Amino acid sequence: MRRMTASGEWRCPAAGVAPGHTATFRLECGGRAIRGFVVNHDGRYRAYVNRCPHVGTPLDLWPNEFFTEDGRSLICSTHGALYEPDTGRCTGGPCAGDRLTPLPLSLEGDSLVVRCHE
Ligand code: FES
Structure with missing residues:
Protein backbone atom coordinates (compact mmCIF):
# COMPACT_ATOMS: atom_id res chain seq x y z
CA MET A 1 0.00 0.00 0.00
CA ARG A 2 1.95 2.98 -1.27
CA ARG A 3 0.46 6.12 -2.57
CA MET A 4 2.11 9.40 -3.35
CA THR A 5 0.51 12.66 -4.30
CA ALA A 6 2.20 15.40 -6.23
CA SER A 7 1.83 18.09 -3.58
CA GLY A 8 4.41 16.94 -1.08
CA GLU A 9 2.08 14.76 0.90
CA TRP A 10 1.38 11.09 1.23
CA ARG A 11 -1.91 9.53 2.25
CA CYS A 12 -3.04 6.08 3.12
CA PRO A 13 -6.05 4.56 4.90
CA ALA A 14 -5.28 4.47 8.64
CA ALA A 15 -6.90 1.04 8.85
CA GLY A 16 -4.21 -0.23 6.50
CA VAL A 17 -1.51 0.27 9.15
CA ALA A 18 -2.57 -1.97 12.03
CA PRO A 19 -0.96 -1.80 15.49
CA GLY A 20 2.54 -3.24 15.31
CA HIS A 21 2.80 -2.52 11.59
CA THR A 22 4.50 0.03 9.40
CA ALA A 23 4.18 1.42 5.88
CA THR A 24 6.88 3.01 3.77
CA PHE A 25 6.47 5.97 1.44
CA ARG A 26 8.28 8.49 -0.69
CA LEU A 27 7.64 12.21 -0.49
CA GLU A 28 8.75 14.94 -2.87
CA CYS A 29 9.82 17.88 -0.73
CA GLY A 30 11.14 20.94 -2.51
CA GLY A 31 12.45 18.88 -5.41
CA ARG A 32 14.04 16.35 -3.06
CA ALA A 33 12.84 12.77 -2.61
CA ILE A 34 12.46 11.72 1.01
CA ARG A 35 11.86 8.13 1.97
CA GLY A 36 9.96 7.63 5.18
CA PHE A 37 7.76 5.29 7.13
CA VAL A 38 4.67 5.40 9.29
CA VAL A 39 4.53 3.29 12.41
CA ASN A 40 1.49 2.28 14.44
CA HIS A 41 2.59 1.52 17.98
CA ASP A 42 -0.36 0.50 20.16
CA GLY A 43 -2.70 2.70 18.13
CA ARG A 44 -0.43 5.74 18.09
CA TYR A 45 0.86 6.78 14.69
CA ARG A 46 4.21 8.42 13.99
CA ALA A 47 6.09 9.18 10.79
CA TYR A 48 9.87 9.29 10.43
CA VAL A 49 12.43 9.77 7.72
CA LEU A 74 12.18 -0.12 16.02
CA ILE A 75 15.51 -1.53 14.86
CA CYS A 76 18.01 -0.58 12.22
CA SER A 77 18.92 -3.82 10.51
CA THR A 78 22.39 -2.61 9.51
CA HIS A 79 24.06 -2.43 12.96
CA GLY A 80 21.15 -2.96 15.33
CA ALA A 81 20.38 0.50 16.70
CA LEU A 82 17.13 0.45 18.70
CA TYR A 83 14.56 3.25 18.69
CA GLU A 84 11.48 4.09 20.73
CA PRO A 85 8.52 3.93 18.32
CA ASP A 86 6.76 6.89 19.93
CA THR A 87 9.69 9.32 20.09
CA GLY A 88 12.26 8.05 17.60
CA ARG A 89 14.89 8.26 20.34
CA CYS A 90 17.76 5.79 19.97
CA THR A 91 17.93 3.73 23.15
CA GLY A 92 20.74 1.35 22.22
CA GLY A 93 23.39 0.60 19.65
CA PRO A 94 25.93 2.83 17.93
CA CYS A 95 23.83 6.01 17.94
CA ALA A 96 22.37 5.88 21.47
CA GLY A 97 21.01 9.30 22.43
CA ASP A 98 20.43 10.37 18.83
CA ARG A 99 17.00 10.20 17.22
CA LEU A 100 15.10 9.56 14.01
CA THR A 101 13.85 12.62 12.15
CA PRO A 102 10.09 12.98 12.59
CA LEU A 103 7.76 14.07 9.79
CA PRO A 104 4.46 15.91 10.29
CA LEU A 105 1.64 13.36 10.45
CA SER A 106 -2.07 13.95 10.88
CA LEU A 107 -5.22 11.87 10.84
CA GLU A 108 -7.75 13.36 8.42
CA GLY A 109 -10.98 11.42 8.47
CA ASP A 110 -9.93 7.83 7.92
CA SER A 111 -6.63 8.74 6.31
CA LEU A 112 -3.12 9.19 7.56
CA VAL A 113 -1.49 12.19 5.94
CA VAL A 114 2.26 12.83 6.01
CA ARG A 115 3.60 16.13 4.77
CA CYS A 116 6.98 17.71 4.23
CA HIS A 117 8.37 19.96 6.92
CA GLU A 118 7.49 23.61 6.36
S1 FES B 1 23.37 2.36 10.11
FE1 FES B 1 21.83 2.02 11.59
S2 FES B 1 22.90 1.24 13.28
FE2 FES B 1 24.45 1.65 11.83
Whole structure:
Protein backbone atom coordinates (compact mmCIF):
# COMPACT_ATOMS: atom_id res chain seq x y z
CA MET A 1 0.00 0.00 0.00
CA ARG A 2 1.95 2.98 -1.27
CA ARG A 3 0.46 6.12 -2.57
CA MET A 4 2.11 9.40 -3.35
CA THR A 5 0.51 12.66 -4.30
CA ALA A 6 2.20 15.40 -6.23
CA SER A 7 1.83 18.09 -3.58
CA GLY A 8 4.41 16.94 -1.08
CA GLU A 9 2.08 14.76 0.90
CA TRP A 10 1.38 11.09 1.23
CA ARG A 11 -1.91 9.53 2.25
CA CYS A 12 -3.04 6.08 3.12
CA PRO A 13 -6.05 4.56 4.90
CA ALA A 14 -5.28 4.47 8.64
CA ALA A 15 -6.90 1.04 8.85
CA GLY A 16 -4.21 -0.23 6.50
CA VAL A 17 -1.51 0.27 9.15
CA ALA A 18 -2.57 -1.97 12.03
CA PRO A 19 -0.96 -1.80 15.49
CA GLY A 20 2.54 -3.24 15.31
CA HIS A 21 2.80 -2.52 11.59
CA THR A 22 4.50 0.03 9.40
CA ALA A 23 4.18 1.42 5.88
CA THR A 24 6.88 3.01 3.77
CA PHE A 25 6.47 5.97 1.44
CA ARG A 26 8.28 8.49 -0.69
CA LEU A 27 7.64 12.21 -0.49
CA GLU A 28 8.75 14.94 -2.87
CA CYS A 29 9.82 17.88 -0.73
CA GLY A 30 11.14 20.94 -2.51
CA GLY A 31 12.45 18.88 -5.41
CA ARG A 32 14.04 16.35 -3.06
CA ALA A 33 12.84 12.77 -2.61
CA ILE A 34 12.46 11.72 1.01
CA ARG A 35 11.86 8.13 1.97
CA GLY A 36 9.96 7.63 5.18
CA PHE A 37 7.76 5.29 7.13
CA VAL A 38 4.67 5.40 9.29
CA VAL A 39 4.53 3.29 12.41
CA ASN A 40 1.49 2.28 14.44
CA HIS A 41 2.59 1.52 17.98
CA ASP A 42 -0.36 0.50 20.16
CA GLY A 43 -2.70 2.70 18.13
CA ARG A 44 -0.43 5.74 18.09
CA TYR A 45 0.86 6.78 14.69
CA ARG A 46 4.21 8.42 13.99
CA ALA A 47 6.09 9.18 10.79
CA TYR A 48 9.87 9.29 10.43
CA VAL A 49 12.43 9.77 7.72
CA ASN A 50 13.78 6.31 6.88
CA ARG A 51 17.40 7.16 7.63
CA CYS A 52 19.42 5.82 10.52
CA PRO A 53 21.40 8.62 12.23
CA HIS A 54 24.39 6.29 12.58
CA VAL A 55 25.51 5.98 8.95
CA GLY A 56 22.49 7.31 7.11
CA THR A 57 21.20 4.08 5.60
CA PRO A 58 17.52 3.10 5.58
CA LEU A 59 16.55 1.14 8.69
CA ASP A 60 14.83 -1.65 6.77
CA LEU A 61 17.36 -3.78 4.98
CA TRP A 62 14.37 -6.09 4.48
CA PRO A 63 11.67 -3.81 3.07
CA ASN A 64 9.14 -2.56 5.61
CA GLU A 65 10.69 -4.56 8.49
CA PHE A 66 11.16 -2.04 11.29
CA PHE A 67 10.03 -3.69 14.52
CA THR A 68 12.05 -5.90 16.83
CA GLU A 69 10.61 -9.36 17.33
CA ASP A 70 9.02 -8.37 20.64
CA GLY A 71 7.33 -5.39 18.96
CA ARG A 72 8.62 -2.91 21.53
CA SER A 73 11.27 -1.10 19.53
CA LEU A 74 12.18 -0.12 16.02
CA ILE A 75 15.51 -1.53 14.86
CA CYS A 76 18.01 -0.58 12.22
CA SER A 77 18.92 -3.82 10.51
CA THR A 78 22.39 -2.61 9.51
CA HIS A 79 24.06 -2.43 12.96
CA GLY A 80 21.15 -2.96 15.33
CA ALA A 81 20.38 0.50 16.70
CA LEU A 82 17.13 0.45 18.70
CA TYR A 83 14.56 3.25 18.69
CA GLU A 84 11.48 4.09 20.73
CA PRO A 85 8.52 3.93 18.32
CA ASP A 86 6.76 6.89 19.93
CA THR A 87 9.69 9.32 20.09
CA GLY A 88 12.26 8.05 17.60
CA ARG A 89 14.89 8.26 20.34
CA CYS A 90 17.76 5.79 19.97
CA THR A 91 17.93 3.73 23.15
CA GLY A 92 20.74 1.35 22.22
CA GLY A 93 23.39 0.60 19.65
CA PRO A 94 25.93 2.83 17.93
CA CYS A 95 23.83 6.01 17.94
CA ALA A 96 22.37 5.88 21.47
CA GLY A 97 21.01 9.30 22.43
CA ASP A 98 20.43 10.37 18.83
CA ARG A 99 17.00 10.20 17.22
CA LEU A 100 15.10 9.56 14.01
CA THR A 101 13.85 12.62 12.15
CA PRO A 102 10.09 12.98 12.59
CA LEU A 103 7.76 14.07 9.79
CA PRO A 104 4.46 15.91 10.29
CA LEU A 105 1.64 13.36 10.45
CA SER A 106 -2.07 13.95 10.88
CA LEU A 107 -5.22 11.87 10.84
CA GLU A 108 -7.75 13.36 8.42
CA GLY A 109 -10.98 11.42 8.47
CA ASP A 110 -9.93 7.83 7.92
CA SER A 111 -6.63 8.74 6.31
CA LEU A 112 -3.12 9.19 7.56
CA VAL A 113 -1.49 12.19 5.94
CA VAL A 114 2.26 12.83 6.01
CA ARG A 115 3.60 16.13 4.77
CA CYS A 116 6.98 17.71 4.23
CA HIS A 117 8.37 19.96 6.92
CA GLU A 118 7.49 23.61 6.36
S1 FES B 1 23.37 2.36 10.11
FE1 FES B 1 21.83 2.02 11.59
S2 FES B 1 22.90 1.24 13.28
FE2 FES B 1 24.45 1.65 11.83
